[in-house]
Amino acid sequence: MDFSRLSQQDGNETAMTESVSPSVPKRIAVIGGGLSGLATAFYLKRFSPRASIKVYESSSRLGGVIHTERIESAGHGCFVIDHGADMFATEPPAAIQLCRDLGVEDQLIVPDTSRAGAMIVHRGKLVPIPDGFVLMRATKLWQMVTTPLLSIPGKLRFLAERFVGGQAVPNAVADDVSVADFVRHRMGGEVLDRLVGPLVAGIYTADIEKLSMNATMAPMVAMVKKHGSLAQATLARRRENQDVTERNSAGARYEKFRGFPDGMKQLIDTLAAAIGEESIQTDTPITALRHTDDVSQPWELSFDRGAESFDEVILAAPAAASASLLRSIDAAAIQTPCRTAADALSSIPSASTAIAVLCVRKSQIARLPHQFGFVVPQIENRKILAASFASHKYPIRCPADHVIIRVFVGGALQPELLQQSDEQIVDMVRGELADLIGMTGRETLARVVRWNDAMPQYHVGHLKRVETIETAMVQIPHLHLVTNALRGVGIAPVIAAGKKMAKTISGAE
Missing domain, CATH: 1.10.3110.10 (protoporphyrinogen ix oxidase, domain 3)
Structure with a gap:
């Protein structure tokens, strides 16, 4: 990748020499290697070039709910399957600006807008929005x-x-x-x-x-x-x-979306490369967070292999994990705001979902829609929430004689469906697709991706809970929270929150 392009900016964005506070923290820890944590770490490095940044991820890979699988199927060809989001919106502009800052905007691809549009299941039939x-x-x-x-x-x-x-x-x-x-x-x-x-x-x-x-x-x-x-x-x-x-x-402004040729994992890989391998540790769950009497490095992170001290700590893990770490802080002076923030964060519910990905020959589908996908009203009493034809958006994702169908199951209203095995979910999805689009036979390949408690639920009064959390966090010195459980679940809002946090900590103007 050409890192010389990292300094290219548009609009009001400033260059790599953006002003930095003289009191730049020496050591900053980011707990969580999903998009929130990686975006925060990238902009911390950009705004605080003299700081030492460490990203800790508990699992073996980065990206959280963003992941892409590339499968070579014998006799068929290559399938590129996104496990989470398969594209991002250019408005609000935080995501597209990140791509500019990374120097990869020219690699982005636009969905096939000739197929733009979505449908709704109406009395068992697909009707255009x-x-x-x-x-x-x-x-x-x-x-x-x-x-x-x-x-x-x-x-x-x-x-x-x-x-x-x-x-x-x-x-x-x-x-x-x-x-x-x-x-x-x-x-x-x-x-x-x-x-x-x-x-x-x-x-x-x-x-x-x-x-x-x-x-x-x-x-x-x-x-x-x-x-x-x-x-x-x-x-x-x-x-x-x-x-x-x-x-x-019709339902979404598809020309204002972008994707990557190799799937959304390409964004994660590019971020990781820009942050630097030396600054990232996977397979490193944080077991406790301790506030010390050391004024210069007041926070100590504990993990299986020991402990490290930092000037600033950013919680960018899922809400439940961040709440658990906040509860582990037993310093008397800040215990009350830590517990307040943890309790309010824990009160934000989350939903689970599964995505059944079926790669099917087009000849097996009697009524293949031209549009990108369809949604299913609850009153239809179906066992799926929606379906997306990923290869309609980006035809390069699979062989020309196939289609990639991503079917969403579960959510807040049908969590019981997720108690089934992967095989049972795929079989259930086959039945729904047979009825709705005339799919017959078996798919060339199938995957079931499960995201447990991955979607925060913004219930009535949510912004009051957010205000409680943010007020409490302000009272905890040098500890910060970046999460999609607060002010936006989309890719762009998450990136914007990470960038804003990096600017705040760095004192960048």
């Missing part, structure tokens, strides 16, 4: 009027949203409300059940009856407060030519 519909807003009204997803009463109720006004939603808690209550109040139950619910639940693998509007859909809340309704907000955005991309989308 109306063009121009993005989460809760219709930028092409006629598409909503003609969609078969809604009955005439359902369409009329949706059109009446402009008359609901901006009054508070019933049952609001501390000015927060669930996604389900918000949509039901503004657009009716049918729009919730048939359209918005499955789209939002597909993003967060969540129970929309509990999912917080303020924590997940704040822009929608702001639009209603400013304009009185989403319909009026959409009209205002159209006048200002702000919805050009949305009007050409």
Whole structure:
């Protein structure tokens, strides 16, 4: 990789000589080698070039829920299978900026937008999401009027949203409300059940009856407060030519996504190379975190092979692991904020999911959709949450006569399905795909990827819990927290949080 390009910047980003505080910490530990920890460590090295950075990862590999498997199948060819996210959004810009900072922006690939779009299961059939519909807003009204997803009463109720006004939603808690209550109040139950619910639940693998509007859909809340309704907000955005991309989308703005030729692990590998092998230790679980009387290096990390002391420590492990480490701190002066932060962090629930990846010959599928994938409303009583045709997005990921199907199972509402064996899950998925897209026979290869407690659930009142955690962490000197359990589960928000933390610790302007 050409590291000379690391200094290239766009917009307001400064060069590698960005100003650094004269009081740069000498030793900084990052606990957790997922994307949060790696992004934080990369920017710490950039903003604090004189500091010694160490990343500790408990498992044998880096990347957390980001991983890619490359499989050579005899007689078929190569399959590139992402175990987690297979692309990232360019807005907000933190992820694309990281790629610029790493010097790999020119390696990114754009999804095949000729296939852009998604579908929804409706009475056992796959029906396209109306063009121009993005989460809760219709930028092409006629598409909503003609969609078969809604009955005439359902369409009329949706059109009446402009008359609901901006009054508070019933049952609001501390000015927060669930996604389900918000949509039901503004657009009716049918729009919730048939359209918005499955789209939002597909993003967060969540129970929309509990999912917080303020924590997940704040822009929608702001639009209603400013304009009185989403319909009026959409009209205002159209006048200002702000919805050009949305009007050409169906469920997601795919032209604003990017991926890597060799899968998302390429981002992790590039980050690790930039941080440096000497700064990363895998297979090193931290067993305890101790606050010492040493003013210069007040934190001691314990692990099986001994202990090390640091000026600053960043907890970038999963929420449960970070909470456990906070509880291990027994220093009297900071025990209360440590316990407060740990308790609040532990109160944020998480959901588990499995991804059944099936690589199938196209000739085995009678009704292969042209679009990128589909989501499944809860009212359809299916045993899958959604399906994504990964090779539709990036055809280079598999042989031309095959398709890679990633099927999502479990989530907050069907955790019992994950108690099955991998073989049982694959067999269950085969049955669903046979019914929905006419798949027959056996796949060329299959994988089941399980992510246990990997998706934080932002329930109503979530931002109050975040405020409690952040207030407590401020009271713990030289100890910091970076996690997707607080202010964003996507790739870009996680990177942005890591960069912000690195700037704070380094004193970079």
